Amino acid sequence: MNKFTISNLPELSGIYLFKDNGKSIIYVGKAKNLKKRVSSYFQKNIDRGVKTDLLVAEIDSLETIVTTSEFEALMLEAKLIHKFQPKYNLTAKDDRSYIYIKITDEEFPRIILARRDHSTKGSTFGPFSSVKIAGEILKQIRNIVPYCNQKREIRRACFYAHLGLCHPCPGTRHNLSKTSYRLLKKQYSANIRKIKLLLDGKVIRLEKELRTLIKQASSAEDFETASAYRNRLENLDLLTRHLYQPEEYLYNLDLAEAIRDRETADLATLLKNYFPQISTLPRIECYDISNLSGKNATGSMVTFQKGIPDKRYYRRFRIRAEEAPNDYLMIREVISRRLKHPQWPLPDLFVVDGGKPQFLAMQKELAAQNIQKPLVGLAKAYEELVLVANGKFIKVRLPPQSPALHLIQRLRDEAHRFAHNYHTMLRLKSLFA
Secondary structure: HHHHHHHHHOOOOOOEEEEOOOOOOOEEEEEEOOHHHHHHOOOOOOOOHHHHHHHHOOOEEEEEEOOOOOOHHHHHHHHHHHHHOOHHHHHHHOHHHOOEEEEEOOOOEEEEEEEEOOOOOOOEEEEOOOOOHHHHHHHHHHHHOOOOOOOOOOOOHHHHHOOOOOOOOOOHHHOOOOOHHHHHHHHHHHHHHHHHHHHOHHHHHHHHHHHHHHHHHHHHHOOHHHHHHHHHHHHHHHHHHHOOOHHHHHHHEEEEEEEHHHHHHHHHHHOOOOOOOOOOOEEEEEEEEEOOOEEEEEEEEEEEOOEEEOOOHHHHOOOOOOOOOOHHHHHHHHHHHOOOOOOOOOEEEEEEEHHHHHHHHHHHHHHOOOOOEEEEEEOOOOOEEEEEEEOOEEEEEEEOHHHHHHHHHHHHHHHHHHHHHHHHHHHHHHHHH
């Protein structure tokens, strides 16, 4: 292992596999940022601990698998540890440290965290490297599919039922008629099956089921139920953002790159209908504004190269205008200041988070500086692209499974995260100034 190998690693989420000189996998780890995580093992003059020192001494080579999300990396790590049983995954943390998510085999199953034992019958998922990680997974899952862990002898609705995170609650089954009891059990069992799909990485099936339930509830004019299912579908999308099953990464180690290439190509093909000069989109910039009543307003610029964030070209702007909150003026200020830096390469596409007002503000500033590059906005309501074609303002709604939409969403989410983080930092500074 040498620093030049490490320096070439991507700053993306994924899995790293350390191998010994016999090419055996001796450790599997996950990372939000592969480059930072792997390099941390080889830093000098730090106390890594005896077990980590032993691991590092045996590392001869490294393999990485880039994933499209941190959640995918987490699920893939569990699959690989289970498959290869790497030496240092078992010794770097003693065997008791590994946590499994277990769905009990009861009439109304509970979801618990367990060590590697089989004293409780049921379905087991994992291993996960800490209680914190496994607990965070379950917390996020509960926002998608409700479930109950209350002791079954308790005869009242649990705490989570009052928050809408346990429905139906088995605690309410007492004193029900036989018909109502069977219905509650059927609904709860359906929820447990959905959770198993999610923990197994079968997100597409779960997504289809939620869409079907939304449709059925809407047809029955049960709009409250339809809205609840829609919220769960949105939470699923936020968690996984089109999750791929762990096994797919094992069959194709370049899957993440192929996905990014497909997204970029799809967006280029779509936009070529409106911007004939577009052939490919190797470089895209996206902008967002973050403010609270106009105070400590910030703007962000994020850059994607070939569908991948390139943080060398991220920029943040502290808004100087003192007028009342006005996204139009703020966007104009940000793009005006960005264009004062000719050393920053121009993108093949500008994207602004927002609808017509934000789009027009950016369009006007680009025109004022004679920049003739394609521009699109992203309206929040239906996640529609907004643009001007043949002198007319139009909206383009992309299908939910469109690769182009996935890329636009990732751009928007990253620009929002970057702007919001800077805005939060400025607010904290002002509080303690």
